[in-house]
Amino acid sequence: MSLPEGHPTVHEHWGRKCPVTGDSHDFCPPQEGDIRSVCPALNTMANHGYIARDGKNISAQDIVVGLKACYGLSNPLAYFLSYVGFIILRKFRRISLAEIGKHGAVEHDASLVHHDTPEGQEYAPIAIDPALVETFIADVRPTAKEVQGSTEDGVEFLMNAEDVGRSRVRREKECRPVDAIHAEIARGEMAIILGVWEKKTRTKAGIPVDWVQRWISEERLPEGWKPDHTENLLDVVKRAKSIKAAADMIRQEEAANVPPPKPV
Numbered sequence: 001m002s003l004p005e006g007h008p009t010v011h012e013h014w015g016r017k018c019p020v021t022g023d024s025h026d027f028c029p030p031q032e033g034d035i036r037s038v039c040p041a042l043n044t045m046a047n048h049g050y051i052a053r054d055g056k057n058i059s060a061q062d063i064v065v066g067l068k069a070c071y072g073l074s075n076p077l078a079y080f081l082s083y084v085g086f087i088i089l090r091k092f093r094r095i096s097l098a099e100i101g102k103h104g105a106v107e108h109d110a111s112l113v114h115h116d117t118p119e120g121q122e123y124a125p126i127a128i129d130p131a132l133v134e135t136f137i138a139d140v141r142p143t144a145k146e147v148q149g150s151t152e153d154g155v156e157f158l159m160n161a162e163d164v165g166r167s168r169v170r171r172e173k174e175c176r177p178v179d180a181i182h183a184e185i186a187r188g189e190m191a192i193i194l195g196v197w198e199k200k201t202r203t204k205a206g207i208p209v210d211w212v213q214r215w216i217s218e219e220r221l222p223e224g225w226k227p228d229h230t231e232n233l234l235d236v237v238k239r240a241k242s243i244k245a246a247a248d249m250i251r252q253e254e255a256a257n258v259p260p261p262k263p264v
């Protein structure tokens with residue numbers, strides 16, 4: 001059967017091989033039969049051929065090599081994320097990306113752009129909800145509109161730890177409760193990318209919101225971007241603490257603004 005004109009080419013991925021991108025790290029979305037996960041970072045690595053493009057037969061060491069090449073993570077950070085992830089998952093063999101989403105292992109409720117795992121299911125849904133992506137972006141201050149309307153020089157639309165804290169508070173109210181360890185994991189996930197992409201302007205330090213939006217919804221790297229520094233474990237720990245401090249502050253402010261119950 002021939003494809004209609006203009007239809008994107010449909011092809012097969014074998015491990016890291018893609019007939020369209022060849023050996024390059026150009027983006028290619030998952031093709032029929034490819035497997036993806038609940039993690040935007042790992043899916044992006046597969047979509048750019050830093051790990052198997054088909055999302056199958058992936059070892060912890062493949063992920064270490066991919067995390068270093070794709071995001072510029074330091075050796076200790078890459079080893080920590082990958083091997084500790086596999087240990088929590090109790091996987092001592094190669095896995096497919098879908099296996100990473102076992103509910104309650106690393107995976108947790110109150111994700112930023114995914115729905116909670118339905119009751120009784122073993123694996124979390126990998127579908128990204130575009131409405132959740134929109135609200136995640138809408139949590140950023142100053143907002144897109146405020147940035148566009150600004151008369152100040154060099155103002156850019158950036159997301160920082162405080163913005164992520166705002167999203168964490170919102171999702172943890174909207175969803176089923178998460179325990180302290182999974183809340184920490186959730187903060188750590190965003191802390192890594194805040195460190196990998198941070199840029200500073202006169203008014204704010206943060207990561208370009210259009211980069212995050214594309215990464216978390218299309219699972220694609222910014223065009224032509226390559227790591228410009230080594231991102232280390234200590235920096236990620238500090239950023240995760242900043243997200244927690246921001247979230248705690250927002251919760252305190254919200255609690256202070258709740259009007260006292262009316263006397264009966």
Ligand code: HEM
Pocket residue numbers: 038039040041042063067071073081082085086100101102106107108109110111112113114124189190192193
């Ligand atoms: C550069 C390294 C990484 C970054 C920046 C990163 C970032 C993220 C982000 C932002 C999410 C949240 C998606 C959402 O809330 O909807 C996520 C989810 C997840 N990641 Fe990663 N990740 C990285 C590496 C890894 C590794 C190495 C593993 C496991 C071996 C992993 C496993 C997961 C899992 C299981 C989830 C689902 C958590 C949930 O329920 O939301 N990630 N990751």
